[in-house]
Amino acid sequence: xxxxxxxxxxxxxxxxxxxxxxxxxxxxxxxxxxxxxxxxxxxxxxxxxxxxxxxxxxxxxxxxxxxxxxxxxxxxxxxxxxxxxxxxxxxxxxxxxxxxxxxxxxxxxxxxxxxxxxxxxxxxxxxxxxxxxxxxxxxxxxxxxxxxxxxxxxxxxxxxxxxxxxxxxxxxxxxxxxxxxxxxxxxxxxxxxxxxxxxxxxxxxxxxxxxxxxxxxxxxxxxxxxxxxxxxxxxxxxxxxxxxxxxxxxxxxxxxxxxxxxxxxxxxxxxxxxxxxxxxxxxxxxxxxxxxxxxxxxxxxxxxxxxxxxxxxxxxxxxxxxxxxxxxxxxxxxxxxxxxxxxxxxxxxxxxxxxxxxxxxxxxxxxxxxxxxxxxxxxxxxxxxxxxxxxxxxxxxxxxxxxxxxxxxxxxxxxxxxxxxxxxxxxxxxxxxxxxxxxxxxxxxxxxxxxxx
Ligand code: GLN
Numbered sequence: 001x002x003x004x005x006x007x008x009x010x011x012x013x014x015x016x017x018x019x020x021x022x023x024x025x026x027x028x029x030x031x032x033x034x035x036x037x038x039x040x041x042x043x044x045x046x047x048x049x050x051x052x053x054x055x056x057x058x059x060x061x062x063x064x065x066x067x068x069x070x071x072x073x074x075x076x077x078x079x080x081x082x083x084x085x086x087x088x089x090x091x092x093x094x095x096x097x098x099x100x101x102x103x104x105x106x107x108x109x110x111x112x113x114x115x116x117x118x119x120x121x122x123x124x125x126x127x128x129x130x131x132x133x134x135x136x137x138x139x140x141x142x143x144x145x146x147x148x149x150x151x152x153x154x155x156x157x158x159x160x161x162x163x164x165x166x167x168x169x170x171x172x173x174x175x176x177x178x179x180x181x182x183x184x185x186x187x188x189x190x191x192x193x194x195x196x197x198x199x200x201x202x203x204x205x206x207x208x209x210x211x212x213x214x215x216x217x218x219x220x221x222x223x224x225x226x227x228x229x230x231x232x233x234x235x236x237x238x239x240x241x242x243x244x245x246x247x248x249x250x251x252x253x254x255x256x257x258x259x260x261x262x263x264x265x266x267x268x269x270x271x272x273x274x275x276x277x278x279x280x281x282x283x284x285x286x287x288x289x290x291x292x293x294x295x296x297x298x299x300x301x302x303x304x305x306x307x308x309x310x311x312x313x314x315x316x317x318x319x320x321x322x323x324x325x326x327x328x329x330x331x332x333x334x335x336x337x338x339x340x341x342x343x344x345x346x347x348x349x350x351x352x353x354x355x356x357x358x359x360x361x362x363x364x365x366x367x368x369x370x371x372x373x374x375x376x377x378x379x380x381x382x383x384x385x386x387x388x389x390x391x392x393x394x395x396x397x398x399x400x401x402x403x404x405x406x407x408x409x410x411x412x413x414x415x416x417x418x419x420x421x422x423x424x425x426x427x428x429x430x431x432x433x434x435x436x437x438x439x440x441x442x443x444x445x446x447x448x449x450x451x452x453x
Pocket of ligand 1: 109111133153155156157158159186293
């Protein structure tokens with residue numbers, strides 16, 4: 001099969017199915033065919049990258065030179081970047097073909113993919129259900145077979161949670177492994193791009209392509225890139241797996257508990273030692289996360305002022321122009337976080353809120369360091385429930401934030417994680433199980449993921 005033939009097949013599927021799922025904000029059929037032709041030329045010359053000719057979806061938070069990049073926001077609706085993100089550049093260098101820019105929650109804030117200027121994404125398993133978010137467009141493209149793989153970003157679960165809801169594999173790399181250059185900033189100290197695939201192996205190929213030092217990102221780590229493809233065949237026999245007691249004792253649906261126990265049994269059968277472990281501060285990860293992301297978002301989003309780029313609304317004074325532009329350009333969730341963030345960073349409140357959250361973050365990181373002295377990985381569900389119908393989606397923000405209770409500990413704790421499908425709920429919707437590993441031990445995620453698949 002040539003790259004053009006494969007791409008044509010995916011372009012056809014995308015054209016006929018995307019109106020149902022709304023997984024792409026900007027499909028780019030012509031660019032895809034052009035990239036596939038270049039891939040075939042390379043193949044003729046005997047050159048083949050790790051993703052040669054593979055049709056991919058790109059979360060619309062990664063800048064792509066000459067191709068509209070919206071962040072799912074009205075304020076950047078017509079933004080055409082002058083440069084590409086390192087992630088998309090590396091995908092291209094490895095032979096990847098871009099089918100289009102995938103839908104997301106505005107500026108990656110959300111967990112249902114309902115806060116998007118392009119409208120919500122339908123879950124391919126049941127189109128009346130949410131896809132999860134914020135990388136719901138990316139995970140839905142893979143689940144619906146309108147991309148072979150995708151990239152998303154995971155600041156607080158935005159790859160793993162929608163991957164679980166859509167029945168695909170999604171991974172949050174260790175912070176610093178994947179360059180943030182050219183990726184729309186939401187919460188710079190937590191934002192991390194990562195791969196999404198139908199299988200653990202597919203996901204490993206995408207990770208291998210995007211991982212590695214980038215001098216254009218000051219927080220990028222200059223370490224030797226691990227051979228994660230090599231880890232796929234490595235046995236887990238004799239390794240140890242921790243079950244975080246605090247989460248295990250909380251109440252979840254029967255489905256979630258059943259698959260957790262089942263995954264544990266699979267690992268036991270594979271020769272792993274299972275141990276109950278304790279993460280005493282992890283229950284504070286959720287409030288701590290929302291303090292930190294609101295503070296950083298308020299600061300990062302100050303750049304959208306109608307002057308440098310994006311939407312500009314008329315005003316009689318500069319201040320009026322700022323207010324009109326930001327008032328019309330940002331959606332309700334983004335505004336909520338800017339307001340909360342500005343409040344908690346203001347004089348007199350900074351230490352009570354932001355300072356305290358940073359101290360708790362350190363305690364949670366220490367919890368993980370301690371636990372990983374005794375076990376190689378942790379095993380826990382990705383989400384408290386399966387995907388739910390859009391019509392029954394919670395409306396109050398705090399209930400929505402509670403969706404993230406099982407994903408944010410990894411981000412705040414500075415560890416890496418992967419979500420792998422583990423079975424279907426009673427309603428026939430997919431559920432995911434997570435493996436968490438210490439920072440820079442991302443290879444272990446693939447090693448264990450392969451066993452659980
Ligand atoms: N649900 C989280 C939030 O709204 C996820 C964010 C993310 O990982 N981008 O902040």
